[in-house]
Amino acid sequence: MGHNHRMPAKLGKNGIKALLFDVFGTLVDWRGSIAREAQAILAPRGVAIDWPALADAWRAQYQPAMDEVRAGRRPFCKLDELHRRNLDAILPGFGLDGLDDATRTQLNLAWHRLDAWGDAAPGLARLRRDFLLAPCSNGNVSLMVDLARRNGFHWDAILGAEFARDYKPKRVVYLAAAQAFDCLPNETMMVAAHPSDLEAAAAAGLRTAFVARPDEFGPGRGDGAPGAGIELAVTSLVELATRLHV
Amino acid sequence: MGHNHRMPAKLGKNGIKALLFDVFGTLVDWRGSIAREAQAILAPRGVAIDWPALADAWRAQYQPAMDEVRAGRRPFCKLDELHRRNLDAILPGFGLDGLDDATRTQLNLAWHRLDAWGDAAPGLARLRRDFLLAPCSNGNVSLMVDLARRNGFHWDAILGAEFARDYKPKRVVYLAAAQAFDCLPNETMMVAAHPSDLEAAAAAGLRTAFVARPDEFGPGRGDGAPGAGIELAVTSLVELATRLHV
Numbered sequence: 001m002g003h004n005h006r007m008p009a010k011l012g013k014n015g016i017k018a019l020l021f022d023v024f025g026t027l028v029d030w031r032g033s034i035a036r037e038a039q040a041i042l043a044p045r046g047v048a049i050d051w052p053a054l055a056d057a058w059r060a061q062y063q064p065a066m067d068e069v070r071a072g073r074r075p076f077c078k079l080d081e082l083h084r085r086n087l088d089a090i091l092p093g094f095g096l097d098g099l100d101d102a103t104r105t106q107l108n109l110a111w112h113r114l115d116a117w118g119d120a121a122p123g124l125a126r127l128r129r130d131f132l133l134a135p136c137s138n139g140n141v142s143l144m145v146d147l148a149r150r151n152g153f154h155w156d157a158i159l160g161a162e163f164a165r166d167y168k169p170k171r172v173v174y175l176a177a178a179q180a181f182d183c184l185p186n187e188t189m190m191v192a193a194h195p196s197d198l199e200a201a202a203a204a205g206l207r208t209a210f211v212a213r214p215d216e217f218g219p220g221r222g223d224g225a226p227g228a229g230i231e232l233a234v235t236s237l238v239e240l241a242t243r244l245h246v
Numbered sequence: 247m248g249h250n251h252r253m254p255a256k257l258g259k260n261g262i263k264a265l266l267f268d269v270f271g272t273l274v275d276w277r278g279s280i281a282r283e284a285q286a287i288l289a290p291r292g293v294a295i296d297w298p299a300l301a302d303a304w305r306a307q308y309q310p311a312m313d314e315v316r317a318g319r320r321p322f323c324k325l326d327e328l329h330r331r332n333l334d335a336i337l338p339g340f341g342l343d344g345l346d347d348a349t350r351t352q353l354n355l356a357w358h359r360l361d362a363w364g365d366a367a368p369g370l371a372r373l374r375r376d377f378l379l380a381p382c383s384n385g386n387v388s389l390m391v392d393l394a395r396r397n398g399f400h401w402d403a404i405l406g407a408e409f410a411r412d413y414k415p416k417r418v419v420y421l422a423a424a425q426a427f428d429c430l431p432n433e434t435m436m437v438a439a440h441p442s443d444l445e446a447a448a449a450a451g452l453r454t455a456f457v458a459r460p461d462e463f464g465p466g467r468g469d470g471a472p473g474a475g476i477e478l479a480v481t482s483l484v485e486l487a488t489r490l491h492v
Contacts (some may be wrong), residue, residue, distance in 0.1 A: 011395075051279070080428075115419075132391060139427075141403050141405075141426040141427070142426060142427055142428040145402045145403055145427065148402070149257075149402070154400065155403075156391045156394065156395070156404075157387050157391055157404040158402075158403040158404070159387075162426065178388040180386075180388060180408065181391065182326075182390055
């Protein structure tokens with residue numbers, strides 16, 4: 001009956017049972033990937049623009065779009081839908097008002113084809129030996145699933161915004177993820193490259209780890225480590241695994 | 247950057263992109279496992295009862311408890327919580343009114359330690375090459391996660407009752423699972439050992455496969471195949487993989 005692949009070992013170390021991960025920026029290089037995907041789709045159509053600038057402009061619409069949902073002015077919808085509205089909003093600025101609907105749809109799915117930083121998959125594989133793992137991202141389930149298949153992430157569950165039906169940094173998103181794993185907040189660690197995400201997780205009672213992604217917004221333009229209030233600061237998920245496996 | 251583990255291949259075959267699985271009875275032997283776990287916990291305390299009868303009595307409370315939620319008379323809660331209420335309800339019938347709270351809690355987690363039928367893990371591994379896979383069970387996320395770790399199931403996401411915040415066979419549970427994968431109902435196939443589950447999935451527009459589990463309720467006491475309305479009937483998940491990989 002397949003007893004050989006059973007895992008009798010009790011999970012958890014240092015009082016931590018589950019790790020939750022931010023994804024955009026923390027695990028995957030959204031900026032470089034969006035620039036590459038946009039070029040691959042649009043250059044053959046004769047478009048020649050600043051591709052990283054398109055990625056930056058698209059991402060700049062991200063927080064304001066979610067604010068509408070967080071504030072209760074719009075009902076919850078998948079991030080894919082917000083990404084599409086944001087794309088429609090920025091295209092005129094690049095002289096692309098006339099882009100047809102099918103191409104916009106294809107371009108919007110570029111967010112499902114982001115590439116991971118080199119340490120992400122091997123780091124997650126090591127962390128999985130001792131901890132339950134889930135993304136706690138604002139990306140929707142299908143987006144997380146596609147990124148996991150593409151990059152070889154093995155999650156225990158897909159948690160985050162679509163599961164909680166609200167967007168980070170709302171407290172309910174972190175708490176719903178911990179509760180889904182039957183974990184107390186202080187048995188759960190949020191891992192992210194952004195101080196604001198970690199501050200909100202800590203305010204909800206979670207433990208926190210900062211992973212530096214110095215090139216997230218372009219070479220040398222990532223967030224710095226928070227000044228205080230985090231438990232660990234690392235430069236890769238492999239280092240995180242080493243620090244937690246004690 | 248780990249390009250070697252990327253999956254560029256397009257998923258899906260026969261117009262099906264995602265497979266959803268019932269779990270209790272379809273993937274795991276709840277009856278034999280609960281009987282074994284109850285005996286392991288209670289026999290050392292001097293209890294000698296009919297262990298499979300305890301499993302049957304506990305399971306007999308399952309549908310009535312969920313009916314309270316389906317009908318809107320109780321707010322949604324995790325199946326773990328319903329299992330605990332049901333356990334408290336049946337213990338007196340076995341002369342176990344005096345069982346202490348800690349032992350009840352331990353016994354309730356027996357549902358997280360169910361063993362899979364022998365074909366489940368190898369069948370799922372084959373099916374994963376071509377399809378997105380998720381449980382669509384009434385069991386909660388943490389229960390599904392523990393069964394997956396124990397039995398070597400690699401899911402893309404954990405969908406089902408806790409994700410939809412209602413219980414099968416309510417239509418919303420099947421539709422929420424398909425939508426989470428960005429699939430139309432008719433791009434999604436429900437796989438189950440129970441005709442009632444498949445009938446509800448079909449009524450919601452999903453495709454359906456019946457897998458026979460002739461010993462689910464005891465030797466030779468599983469559900470028979472539905473008379474009509476299913477697309478496939480198989481005797482194992484390995485057979486399902488063979489039938490769908492055409």
